[in-house]
Amino acid sequence: MSLKPYQYNAIMRIYDGRQSASRALITVREKEIAQNLPEYTALQQQIIENSMRFATTALFSDSTTDTNELRKQNEELSQKKTALLLANGYPADYLSPVYTCKDCQDTGMIGEERCHCFKQAVVDYVYAQSNVANKIKEENFNTFSFDYYNDTVVDPKTKLTPRQNIQRIYDTCQAFVRNFDNEFNNLLFYGNSGLGKTFLSHCIAKELLGTAHTVLYLTAHELFDILGKAMYNEEEEFSASCEHILDCDLLIIDDLGTELANAFTLSRLSLCINERLVNRRSTIISTNFGVQELADRYGERNFSRILSSYTALRFFGEDIRIKKKLEKVENA
Numbered sequence: 001m002s003l004k005p006y007q008y009n010a011i012m013r014i015y016d017g018r019q020s021a022s023r024a025l026i027t028v029r030e031k032e033i034a035q036n037l038p039e040y041t042a043l044q045q046q047i048i049e050n051s052m053r054f055a056t057t058a059l060f061s062d063s064t065t066d067t068n069e070l071r072k073q074n075e076e077l078s079q080k081k082t083a084l085l086l087a088n089g090y091p092a093d094y095l096s097p098v099y100t101c102k103d104c105q106d107t108g109m110i111g112e113e114r115c116h117c118f119k120q121a122v123v124d125y126v127y128a129q130s131n132v133a134n135k136i137k138e139e140n141f142n143t144f145s146f147d148y149y150n151d152t153v154v155d156p157k158t159k160l161t162p163r164q165n166i167q168r169i170y171d172t173c174q175a176f177v178r179n180f181d182n183e184f185n186n187l188l189f190y191g192n193s194g195l196g197k198t199f200l201s202h203c204i205a206k207e208l209l210g211t212a213h214t215v216l217y218l219t220a221h222e223l224f225d226i227l228g229k230a231m232y233n234e235e236e237e238f239s240a241s242c243e244h245i246l247d248c249d250l251l252i253i254d255d256l257g258t259e260l261a262n263a264f265t266l267s268r269l270s271l272c273i274n275e276r277l278v279n280r281r282s283t284i285i286s287t288n289f290g291v292q293e294l295a296d297r298y299g300e301r302n303f304s305r306i307l308s309s310y311t312a313l314r315f316f317g318e319d320i321r322i323k324k325k326l327e328k329v330e331n332a
């Protein structure tokens with residue numbers, strides 16, 4: 001991971017920010033609990049006093065019975081504290097630190113090693129993809145709705161309704177996540193816009209980010225922008241950016257076909273796709289193009305390679321974004 005010092009410092013500031021945000025939140029919550037549940041503070045005070053007695057007893061007494069008794073008392077007091085929180089509608093861990101990454105407690109390190117989250121933090125930073133992190137809060141498998149898909153009109157090619165089709169695609173996406181570490185697979189989402197292609201790629205991104213994988217999400221426009229940089233003597237920047245494009249666990253290329261491409265960037269794209277196949281790194285490509293359009297634009301050879309190593313999923317039906325908008329107007 002080749003990071004410049006200013007990049008490293010910027011990423012460490014993000015970690016510092018997470019830690020202080022967590023501390024600030026706990027302070028606010030502690031005040032709230034002290035105000036609403038004075039009993040809780042009293043229990044806490046007893047635990048502190050016991051701990052002090054425990055320390056003195058351990059130092060000056062030979063009896064282990066006394067220390068065991070104090071330890072038992074403190075365990076009971078802790079249980080009472082938790083019970084008190086729950087009885088008053090608070091979660092049991094309400095006063096525990098809230099970490100973005102539990103594994104390293106937002107330090108970026110596990111012992112001497114960098115935590116898995118650090119690699120993702122680098123990817124997020126280098127490609128400024130924090131917007132995706134925000135989006136996937138709302139767009140994930142739990143919030144995906146089948147209701148927008150028509151269940152009466154049958155597609156002549158597949159003999160499926162749009163809803164049956166999207167259910168099949170949804171299941172394929174979940175299986176892709178489930179088998180991610182054991183089975184090498186790639187997905188090609190194609191079909192008209194407004195049918196949930198980007199949404200489903202966000203669902204997958206969220207699941208994999210949650211299980212310590214690095215995910216890089218780029219629109220074709222952003223990707224070609226990076227690929228084009230090498231043309232203008234920005235080799236160093238190009239290879240630094242490319243490292244993650246080639247290396248991340250999952251690369252999502254959204255909206256392929258909307259980019260400004262030339263022979264050079266197209267050959268770079270071909271290189272990227274091929275390199276990831278060789279290294280068994282998964283890629284999801286989504287495009288509004290049909291099969292023939294893809295072949296025409298990216299060349300038969302590139303395209304047949306994609307088709308043979310990707311699970312191609314065709315999205316069809318009516319634009320659900322229009323339906324969502326209409327719904328909002330009706331409910332307003």
Ligand SMILES: [Zn+2]
Nearest residue numbers: 101104115117
């Ligand atoms: Zn971590």
